[in-house]
Amino acid sequence: MSALKSDLLRGHQEEPLQQDKVAPDSEHANKHKSSSFRPILRFGLFGRAFFIITAFMILSLSVWGMVVVNALEEHRANQLAERATSALNIAQKSIQYAAKENRSALIIQLATPGDTQVFPREESDSYLALGESRFEDLLKERLSQLVPTTGIILASELSQERGLWIGFTVDDESYWLLVKYRHDLFPNLINEGLSWLFITLGIALFGAALSVRMLTKPLRQLAIASKQLAHGENPAPLPTDKGPTEILEVFSTFNQMAMDLRAAESDREVMLAGISHDLRTPLARLRLEIEMSCFDDEALNAIDGDMEQIEHCIAQLMEYARPTGEAPKEP
CATH class of the missing domain: 1.10.287.130 (Signal transduction histidine kinase, dimerisation/phosphotransfer (DHp) domain)
Incomplete structure (x- = not known):
């Protein structure tokens, strides 16, 4: 019994030792795996600096593009609001000063295809209110500053016809004023805008690569001279007449x-x-x-x-x- 007990105790004592032997092997294997993947993700000074400069350059160009687009939208909304205000004043005055028996003929003339058209308004007309996008919000805000909002209806679509629709009333008669405009801010954005963006980005990246190379070249010279000195050689003196x-x-x-x-x-x-x-x-x-x-x-x-x-x-x-x-x- 004592011999059996001693064997069992010896077996329990050997098991932790075996686990301790296995654990370092697994840790060594994990370290070997991590070290094998580490050089793949490692970049030199040139790669890191170029990557950082490229990332910040793309970010700055993106922010600049957003600022330009917002500024153009606001400018475009102001121009369209002023144009619509002038067209609305002309239409109101023309209908107001025309004789009632001649208004039908006048409306027919004003409804001819063009940038601005005038149509009779009916109660059954189905329209989409203005304010579905940021541009329409800017346009609506600007129009509220130029045109009295009393008795005025602002819409962006009527009878599947998109544009700036302004509902107004003259002598208890209701009319629609349609002001047509281009809904795409940049009609040639894909063909021209992106091409210029890529050209600008390419020139900027070339300049960034050149500047980073100029900065890393002295460090490469220093690394080579340090290796020569470590191997017991006599490296040539590094230049101290030009550079940062x-x-x-x-x-x-x-x-x-x-x-x-x-x-x-x-x-x-x-x-x-x-x-x-x-x-x-x-x-x-x-x-x-x-x-x-x-x-x-x-x-x-x-x-x-x-x-x-x-x-x-x-x-x-x-x-x-x-x-x-x-x-x-x-x-």
């Missing part, structure tokens, strides 16, 4: 840092070479004195082994003194 002030300051600082590193490397080589010379000279003198002494062979071999070890240490120092900064080679 911030870039020139960075280039000047990097050039000074590279000069300081080269000076420190040169001082290190001189110091290690001097140490090697100062150590090898007395070692050579000691070796000569030991060979001329009367020590037995065993002592001579021991002393010779110690001196060879010192020579090996000196050789390692000389390996470290190389300009490339390579590690010393094993004997």
Whole structure:
């Protein structure tokens, strides 16, 4: 029983250990998957700057387009309201000053096809009130400022005929005034407006790409020089005669840092070479004195082994003194 109990306890203790072993493997797999997808979504400085500038440019052009469209709608509504007001005054005065027996002929003449027409109004007429869009709201607001609203009906459609319909009354007789206008604000918007928009956007994007490239070129030069310096090479000095002030300051600082590193490397080589010379000279003198002494062979071999070890240490120092900064080679 005790053996069975110990086996069960051992099994329960091993299960968490196995779970702990599996968990890091799964975490490592998840990290590997995330790291495999991460470079796909990573952009360089040029891509990020170009994307941000493009996004803000498209946003600004969209806002500008909305402002222009709203301004044109308001201007168009004001013009149509003034035109309708003039036509309404002319129609009212013409009917008012015409003799009643001649009004039918006058209405027939005023109903001839044109930009403005006058028709008799009946109680059974079915019309759509004005105010179905922002443009119609602007038009209605402007007309209310120019024309007295008492006894006036404003409609946008009558008998499936769209336009600005104004119902008015002259001597207890009701009439309709139709003022025709184009309902599309930009008739050639798709053909001309979008083409000019794409041309403007293309020129702006080309300028943005050129400006971003001019900004990222010095950074690319700095990255190349930094890699050369990290590999133990001597990069050419970065230009400090033209460019933005911030870039020139960075280039000047990097050039000074590279000069300081080269000076420190040169001082290190001189110091290690001097140490090697100062150590090898007395070692050579000691070796000569030991060979001329009367020590037995065993002592001579021991002393010779110690001196060879010192020579090996000196050789390692000389390996470290190389300009490339390579590690010393094993004997």
